[in-house]
Amino acid sequence: MEEQIAKESHRLSSIEAEIAQVENSIKNIKEGNFGDESAELSSLLTENSKLKFRLEILNKAIANERKQMSSSSNSPTEVISIIKHLYDIFYNTTKAIFPQFEDPICVISSQTNKSDYQCNSAMPLSSKLKQLNVQMSSLDIAKKLVENLPYSPLIERTEITGPGFISIFLTKDYAKTFISLILNEGVKPPPMKKLRVVVDFSSPNIAKQMHVGHLRSTIIGDSISRLLEFLGHDVLRINHLGDWGTQFGMLIAHLEDIFPNYVNESPPIADLQAFYKESKKRFDEDEEFKKRAYDRVVKLQSGEKNSTKAWQLICDVSRREFQHIYDLLDVKIVERGESFYQSRMESLVKELDEQGLLEEDEGRKIMWGEKTEGEIPLTIVKSGGGFTYDTSDMATIKQRIEEEKADWIIYVTDAGQATHFKSIFACAKRAGILDPSKIRIDHLGFGVVLGEDGKKFKTRSGDTVKLSDLLEEGTRRSLEKLKEKERDKILNEQEIIDATNNVAYGCIKYADLSKSSRNDYVFSFDRMLDDRGNTAVYLLYAYVRICSIARNLGEEFNKQMPKLKKETPIVLDHEKEWKLAKVLIQFPDIIEKILRELNIHYLCDFLYHIATTFTEFYDSCYCIQKNKQGEVVKIDVSRVLLCEATAAIMAQCFDILGIKTLKKV
Incomplete structure (x- = not known):
């Protein structure tokens, strides 16, 4: 780094000399020594501005490098988004070179076949300059950017290819630091300002069954909330229940007729859906009943005691049914109905x-x-x-x-x-309630759930599929699949129950979240429970296998794990070690991307990318060597730790998705 500082100090001195020369010329023109040269004066002032901006950038870079040298570290000591870091330094460099652009174009793309990252700004910048009557080729722009790029602890080198693409190659030092941070401090989020966020999701109606539409809202809303909570935001999860309105008048009137003693004795409403249908039929066919129903709405809204009691009883029955679903899916949510x-x-x-x-x-x-x-x-x-x-x-x-006091409000409902x-x-x-410059507000609309016939997901009789029936069917099929693989002969009773539920609910969640929420998706238990490809089963099994690598080394080795994590240097010399590490360090990039677009499927794609890249690594790099007797004769501790870091990031991804992992399969 000392050599780097020396080079940049030399560049700094050259720029200072240029500034002195330009300012002397400006002084001469202003004093009238060379006549009225307004065009030349304007050009010199622009040049002076550019040079001073470059000087400021260089001073900051040198100060940053000296600070890093004093702490004896070439790598950041916190998790950062690599794309954001690269964007910042390329953007600032572009602005220094081309001050005529108030907000210059800066395009950074993630991994390519030939490099780790790539800056693709040169060609659009060349086009923009032509519009200002400045002729400069994209290749010359790329060269200028590379020449003036400040030091970054993440960049090992850059190369210019084609008409001006800048290939960026990362240093291994940051990846090693990143992996060590995970091993010793756990998976941390990238630093950001903490916000108060309200997420409105699920939102079923009282006296009606939750169906597959509520499933999507519940799963997506819970996952978005989990992500925001992981990032340290103060999240309020709201269940905006439909618990008010005309329908309650007919439900109360029907309750009075069927269970007249409801005030003193809790009515045995076992099937609230059937109760709702009965009251709706009477409302549609009986004018006298309809009139009484409207009267009960007025009484309810005015706070009349008996009507309020009936309303609370009906709401309580629905709440118990809803809570059962939320408990199965491990979803935490605060009820706040329309009545509130x-x-x-x-x-x-x-x-x-x-x-x-x-x-x-x-x-x-x-x-x-x-x-x-x-x-x-x-x-x-x-x-x-x-x-x-x-x-x-x-x-x-x-x-x-x-x-x-929300800083950000998110509504998760169907796209309709x-x-x-x-x-x-x-x-x-318009009413002055919402100022979009201060409050971020998003409607995260999702597509419908389709059956395997490509039509809206219904039962054979054409009814909406009840969510409780769907989850029950999932656990049944999950258990069948486990028995088919004879896992019931390996796992004890509690382990088979946990595996059945975790696989069933994990598969249902992952099948939804792994598709872009904006699109419709086909619900298929056969596809969900497949252990090949981008499915929850494949990923959960891959995770268990990765965790078992260290676990199978025995109790004595695992007792030493905390010490090994602190003292063992991470080695990334093999191309597959380095490839896996480069995937892991993308975690903050993925998080930032989801935050911008609110599309959680990027996290699922990332999980699958980790699993497939890990397979390549494990097939090429031994972690443990055994003799013919099956005894461990050699352990590559660095690679075992790389496995542990991989498992830790996968576990965090599963947690954000709301999927419980397995200990055994």
Whole structure:
């Protein structure tokens, strides 16, 4: 590094000399020694600005290198996103060379066949310069970038190929540091500002069964929440239950008729779905019943004791059913139904009215967002004076920003609600509730679940598939698969139960999360439970095998593991060792990418990439040598530790996905 500092100090002196020469010329022109040379003066001022910017970059680079030398380390001491690091240094270098660009183009791509990373900025920069009547080839731009690139502890060397692509090759030192950090401190997230995040997901309706649509929302929302929690954000997981509205009037009226003593004795409602269908049939066919149902809604909203009691009983039955599903899937969520926002909806309507944002429309009160072509206005107040989902969703944004102090709000619902949320966000912005420059807000819309026939996933009778039935079928098939492989003869009773559940629920989650959430996906138990390819079964089995490498070395070796992790230098001399390490250090890059796009399938692709690259490593690099008697005669401790680091990152990925790992298979 001393040699590097010496080179950059020499460049610094040269730039200082150039600045002195340019400033002397500027002084002469200003003093009138050479007449009125305004064009030359403008050119010299621009050149001076460029040189001073380059000088600033170099000074910072040298200061950083000296700081690193004083700590006797050439590598960062925390987990960082490599792409972000490379982007920053190439962006700053580009800005120093081309100050005419306020926000210069900078394109960094991840691993290619010929290099670890690549900067692809030269050609688009050349095109931009031509627009400013500056002729400079992309090859010359690439050379200029490489010449002025400051020192980075991550870059071993750069090469220019083709018309100006800059191939970037990483140093092994950072990878060794990264692996040591994992072994000794666990898998850490890249550093970032901590935010208050509200994630709205799952959101079933009271008195209705959870179905496959709720499955997607629950799985995706839980995984996004887990990722944000891993990153250290303060996450509020909200279950926006449908627990208010007209349907409760008919349910209460029906309850009064079927179980008139419900106030004193808890009604035996075993099948709430059937109870709902019965009340809906009466509501549609019996005018007298319908009238009484509307009356019960009014009483419920006014807080009448018996109606409130009936509503609570019905909600409690649903809650127990929902909680059973959440327990099976290991999902933590805070219930906050529409009823929570009743008083807030009332004050919201008053505020919107006072701001003059509501318009009369055939007895309704509506609100427009941007009034663009095709926009549908929100119905804030119905003609009968009641509120709608629009009112409720506006009140939720207001409550989450003003009371919860959210920095970021994420809604996880089906893609069909995209137009609705676009209108909600636009109206919240217009009302002064939402400032997008201060609050990030996302609607993460997902596609539908399809059957293997390519049509919407239904039962044979055409009904919506109940989530409880789906999970039960998954565990049955999982157990069959384990017995088919005779795992029941190896595992004890508790281990077979754990393996059955972990494989079943893990497969269902992974099949969903491994596809882009924006797209529809085909639900197939046969594909999910396949132990080949990019499936949860393959990855869970791969993880167990990796963990078993160190475990099979015996208790005595594993007692020494903490000491070995601290004292054993990581060696990456074999090409397959280095290839595996380069995959592992991409973990922060993947996390950053998911944060930008909110698409968790990148993590699944990464997990599969780890597993397949590890297989290449294990097939080529011995970790343990045994004699003919099966006795261990030699251990490559560095490679065993590389296996441990691989397992640690895989375990963290599984945890973010909400998938429980196995100890044995």
